[in-house]
Amino acid sequence: MTSSSDFQSRRQHTSRQFDEELAGIQGRLFNLGGLAEEQITQAMKSLTEGDTALAEQVIRDDYKVNSLEVAIDEECTRVLARRQPAASDLRMMMAVIKTITDLERIGDDAKRIARCTLHLATYYPRKQQLAAIDSFGVHVRELLKDALDAMARLDVEMAMRVKQNDRQIDLEYQDIMREQLATMTEDARQIPVALNLMWVARSLERIGDRACNICEYVIYYVLGKDIRHMTLEQAEQDLHVTLQRNPASDVQP
Known part of the structure; x- marks a missing residue:
């Protein structure tokens, strides 16, 4: 995963200690992202190889994701209370807090996949069924990697590409669900x-x-800009206007 140098370079403070606190939080955020990626990789490997021991390891290692998420959240709370940041600093802290919540939930998703591996131990799926799931898993991991890279680089265009590529993920998901329903019928x-x-x-x-x-x-x-409840088309149009007004991709505090 991309380093946090771009993320850190955006920050300019009169307080060196504040800078160090922010850099520490950012570094731990990317460590959590790497851990979540590894959990997904190992969970999918356990599934495709029928490795129940690896699946059990993924389940046991979920505490690492949980513990790091709690630690980062506590550090963010302390910084917010001590520094009372405003404008872009506050947005940064809120983005970190929300991101670590999603990364913790991704760890939970990886654990669920590992549990499915254990359930399949006596009903091992056919190679054709596993091939589609494995390919889907590869594409999802690539999407997550790009999202974390967008966070590390603060790259709005890359972030929007991830959202665009999620449409293909949704289509693959629908295909797999239809295939499995057909399998059950047959x-x-x-x-x-x-x-x-x-x-x-x-x-x-x-x-x-x-x-x-x-x-x-x-x-x-x-x-x-908060685009959470916009359609992709609405978000693209809104950001196009914003970026025209702010070519440097930076809204002033």
Whole structure:
């Protein structure tokens, strides 16, 4: 994942201690992002390889994600209370708090995938079924990586590309759900397998949604624009106007 140098370079304060506190929070945020990515990778590996020991490890390691999320949240609370930041500093803190919440939930999604691996231990799916799920997982992980890179670089254009690419994720999800429903209709013996794979697909689709959430926080921090309840087309039009007025992609505090 991209380093936080771009993220940090945006900050300019008279207080060196405040700078150090912000840099520490940013660094831990990206550590949490890397940990969440690793949990997804290992969960999908456990599924495609039928590795129940790895699945159990993913479930056990969920506490690492939870603990780091709590630690970052507590540090953000202390900084907010001590420094009482305003304008872009406050937006940055809010973006971090919201992002770590989504990353913690991504860890939960990875744990759910690992649990599905355990449930499938006696109903191992066919290679064709796993191939579609595996490909979907690769695309979702790429989406999350791009979202975290957009956060690290404070890249509004990349953030919008992630939201655009999420439409393809949604289409893949729908295809997998239709395929599993057809499988259950054709062969009742495949129902346990199909149901678990549908839960895996649902978890992956939710990870894609959370990646989009992170991109919305990037846009909020950089431009001060809240696009959470806009359609993609509305958001693109609104940001186009904003960027024309602010070519440097920076709204003044």
